[in-house]
Amino acid sequence: MLKNYFKIAFRNLWRHRVFSFINIMGLTVGMTACLLIFLYVRFELSYDKFHPRADRIYRMVADLRTPSETVYPSGPAWAVGPHLQYDLPEVEAFTRVNYDNLLVRKGDIKFNEDDAIWADSAFFNIFGFPLLKGDPHTALSQPFSIVLSETAAKKYFGKEDPMGKTLLITGEGKPAIVTGVMKDMPENTLIKSDLVLSMNTITRVFEKGIDDEWGNYGALTYVLLKHGSNAQALQKKFPAFLDKWNGTEMKKMQMFPTLLLEPLKDVYLKSTRDGSKGNMMNVYVFSIIAIFILVIACINFINLTTARASERAKEVGIRKVAGAVRGQLARQFIGESVIICLISFLLTLGLSSLLLSSFNELAGKIISTGIFSNIGLLFLLLGIALLIGLLAGIYPAFILSSFKPIMVLKGRFATGAKGSILRKSLVITQFAISTALIIGTIIVYRQMQFMRSRDLGFKKDQVLVVDTNGDNNTQTFQKLVANLPNVKATTLSGSVPGSGHQGAYSEVENVKGDLQIANLDLYFVDFDYIPLYDIKMAAGRPFDRAYKTDSSKAMVLNEAAVKILGYHSPQDAIGKRFKQWGREGQIIGVIKDFHYHSLQSPIKPLTMRIEFNRFGLLSVKVNPTNTQATIAAIEKEFKTVIPNRPFSYYFMDEFFDRQYRSEERFGRLFLDFAVLAIFISCLGLLGLASYSTMQRTREIGIRKVMGASVSNIINLLSKEFLKLVIISFFIAAPIAWYLMNKWLLDFAYRTVISWWVFAGAGILAVLIALITISIQALKAAMANPVKSLRTE
Incomplete structure (x- = not known):
């Protein structure tokens, strides 16, 4: 008996190859995406948990x-x-x-x-x-x-x-x-x-x-x-x-x-402190995406399995006449469904193994050396596969097996309204998820673009930074580099935007005339730092060699520091007293706020002072022509005056943009898995559209004979599904807005969620669904009506 069940199961799979392929591949892709995401989530949650204590x-x-x-x-x-x-x-x-x-x-x-x-x-x-x-x-x-x-x-x-x-x-x-x-x-x-x-x-x-x-x-x-x-x-x-x-x-x-x-x-x-690089919100988002993708894949499988179940009504009738009892029929249908899921599970293992290396590269870290190193997760996925097979097989197992054989064999069996409502509900669910992911993808992309295009308040292009580690010959090296061709300007400093800074105990005169105590960020810079990075002045002047006291008794603040001192205007802070790390003097200028950290952090109060023994970085503004020759010339001078250190440099724009690398990876992963979810949804919609078209083959033939045009037929077959997609949009929009708004709260500076994002996502979802449905609808509309009317 068991052998017979397997034979019938594989015969049915082969007979309906297209539906079988859609079913198996949709579930395989869904489970593969889910497995890879949960490997990532499991890795993120495992940080520093391996220590015995x-x-x-x-x-x-x-x-x-x-x-x-x-x-x-x-x-x-x-x-x-x-x-x-x-x-x-x-x-x-x-x-x-x-x-x-x-x-x-x-x-x-x-x-x-x-x-x-x-x-x-x-x-x-x-x-x-x-x-x-x-x-x-x-x-x-x-x-x-x-x-x-x-x-x-x-x-x-x-x-x-x-x-x-x-x-x-x-x-x-x-x-x-x-x-x-x-x-x-x-x-x-x-x-x-x-x-x-x-x-x-x-x-x-x-x-x-x-x-x-x-x-x-x-x-x-x-x-x-x-x-x-x-x-x-x-x-x-x-x-x-x-x-x-x-x-x-x-x-x-x-x-x-x-x-x-x-x-x-x-x-x-x-933790919200410096040095904590993970993002719990990203873990939540990817977990939700994994569940969403798996749900979409399950919906596809269940939808296509239950939709095709009615075609086997006569088979059920004949088997019952031949003596099959209801329990045997139920086991057969559930067994067939489970077999398909097991095939998908095995394909998932193979596909995940092939994609793991690329996924590690995309994630920017080795999240797993092999899928079999996480046996517990594989058993969980196997359990999910078996559960999906069980759920998908329940409908044909217990509904079809309950019909009286004489009614079925006389052709009086028809699919019920409950089955249709179930399928429509599932289609709405999966397209609501897909639409929410489309909205999320657009918002993530806009945030990345916002961070890339925002005016940072300083110029970072064509600036090369050489790390001298504070070597005693640093200033000699600067003079040699400044005389090289293609070098426009140079400046020495202890910090550059995007790198570390000092936190300094400071006393600065506030609006009341008192020395206000504050812990302020501190950059050690030279006279050329502000002009080289093109940082704008809000009041006063930058450091100037013409003023001898600037190297020991002058300070420049940013606008954020002026605000905490209570001044209404930057000009009001000029000439005020300060004490900082053993130095005393006056404020000579206020620079406009610039983003010396990433846009995830607000601009903090910043001070600048000149202190020559604190310089370890040489910033070089270079001509964009023949850059490699300029770098080679700088390296030659470095090895001449600082021979005991390895030559190390980076370009300022690349260095600063590294701060957004994790967000870029998040955006790329989000996009890739959103596309996968949409692809799986389209597979399911294509299968249901194909099934619906097949069920209405004679109706289409009659309508064509009566004069219906190709566009009439396409409209007839498409409008029902498009209604479901539109309903799914109205469900998805508020959910997506809530989730993405929470994600954006992690950024101190963020894009606005505009109304057109939702409108564009809705239109895109409808177009994707329409194209998917039209593939099958056009095929049916172009078919010969004579062949359609001969269909049994």
């Missing part, structure tokens, strides 16, 4: 309240970590993590390691980064200790054993001893580095006394709590802890920190 690891952050504002540094003061265990027994261990762009040399091998980190000795005890060589308890205990990843060890030492060997670090060439080799850090961690150096090198050698600095904020600090300790209860002890160690200084400086604990597993997606 992840449940007890917290990142400490600070809200820093001043009389002007509340700022949110990425970490607390440097002194917090070393003092925690004195008063707070809940803390088992702590480590600070400080990122650095570090020059590392071994003979002729030299690299600027952009992701080097300094960490306290408990680093490898707190985190689950395994050491292949060395002792995790002592690897970072001594100054000038360094732990390399496997990749870094091969880069510097090849096949040699690096343990105990020496590398030269920093521009001064300080010797550091290799005390450990760790496995390469996985992709799904925020703490990503190939070199970990002992923090003792900083605290005991480079910056003695920094462990007692309570006003120096931004040290990324992680704590491991003891078993049974409660993070919320510990947070309540922090105010007393700060008051004990730093109460007098807090009141004097009028800077009051609030210490908070963020669970390590939540930092990547849920």
Whole structure:
């Protein structure tokens, strides 16, 4: 009997090849998209959850309240970590993590390691980064200790054993001893580095006394709590802890920190601090898209399966006359449906394996090395496939098998209204989802265009930036470059738009005449910075070599800083006093606000000062002709005066635009999966239109004989489906507006959702549906009516 069921199932599949192909491919594409998206979502949710003690690891952050504002540094003061265990027994261990762009040399091998980190000795005890060589308890205990990843060890030492060997670090060439080799850090961690150096090198050698600095904020600090300790209860002890160690200084400086604990597993997606690169809203959006695509694929499968079920009514009648009982018929129909789903599942495995490499590239990270590395997810997808088959087979199994054979064999069987209503409801659902995705795609694209085209307030084109890492010969290098042909202008600075900045304790005269305390962003620049980047002045003047005091007693503010000081006009701030990091002087100018961060962040108060020993970046305005020759000439001068460092440069426009790379990937993924969803919907609509046309073959023949034109026939077959698509638009529009409006809230500067977005999406949905339906309708309208009237 089972063999007979399989034979009939495959015979039916082959007999109706077109419908079988639409059914199987629609479900395969849907499940493939769903599997890839959930691999992505699962990866995003897995960040830093692999650490054995992840449940007890917290990142400490600070809200820093001043009389002007509340700022949110990425970490607390440097002194917090070393003092925690004195008063707070809940803390088992702590480590600070400080990122650095570090020059590392071994003979002729030299690299600027952009992701080097300094960490306290408990680093490898707190985190689950395994050491292949060395002792995790002592690897970072001594100054000038360094732990390399496997990749870094091969880069510097090849096949040699690096343990105990020496590398030269920093521009001064300080010797550091290799005390450990760790496995390469996985992709799904925020703490990503190939070199970990002992923090003792900083605290005991480079910056003695920094462990007692309570006003120096931004040290990324992680704590491991003891078993049974409660993070919320510990947070309540922090105010007393700060008051004990730093109460007098807090009141004097009028800077009051609030210490908070963020669970390590939540930092990547849920933290709003600097260094948190994930986006929980994107995870939600992709999860919804995956569910939507799977729902559309299921609807297609169920629709086409139930629509064709009525064609097998006579087969059911004959089988029942031959003695088949209702249970046997039900098992047959459900079994056939499940077989089709299993075929789709197997095809999904193959298609996903083929597409995984391209999907990793599109996502910008290795989300999975192979689909079989996520067995649990595959079993879940198999379960979904079996459930779809079960649901799709229930209608023919229990409805058709219930009819009396004599009625069916006399031809008195007809599809009921309930089946028609079910199919129409499902078509409305799938096209509502597709229309919502079309609307979402247009809005995502508009936001990307908005970010690309918005006036940033500075010019970034044809500016090349060379990183000298503050080498002693930086100013000599600038003079040589300035004399090169095709070089229009140069400027030295500590920061460029899109890169880091200093957060500086500042006292600036406000509208009341008081020195207002604030923590302001600070750029160290030279005299040519403002004109080279074409930053506009709102009041006063830029730095000028004609004024000798500009290099030591002058400050330039942006408009955002002027506002927090209470001035109604930028001109009112000119000549006001300031104190900042041991410097005192007057405000000489106010620049117009410019976006020195991405458009996801609002423009913050910014100050600029000249301080020559803080320069590490040379910005070069170049002529666009023969750019490669200009770069080669700059590199030659670099190697002449700064021979111990590798030549490193980037173009300002490319560097600044990297901030939007994750949003661009999101937009591309959103577009690709939206197109897939629309394609699957069209497959289903094509199948239903084909079935509807076949059911009305004789009617079409009679209408043509009676004089109906091709356009009349197309209109007859199309209008019913177009009504469903229009209804789906009115369902989709408000849902899409709500979801995309929430997504846009993540951007400080965002596009407006215009009415034409919905109108355009509605028209596009109707056109897509009309084209899909017309393919089959035109074929039916052009058919010979004589053949149509002969159809049984």
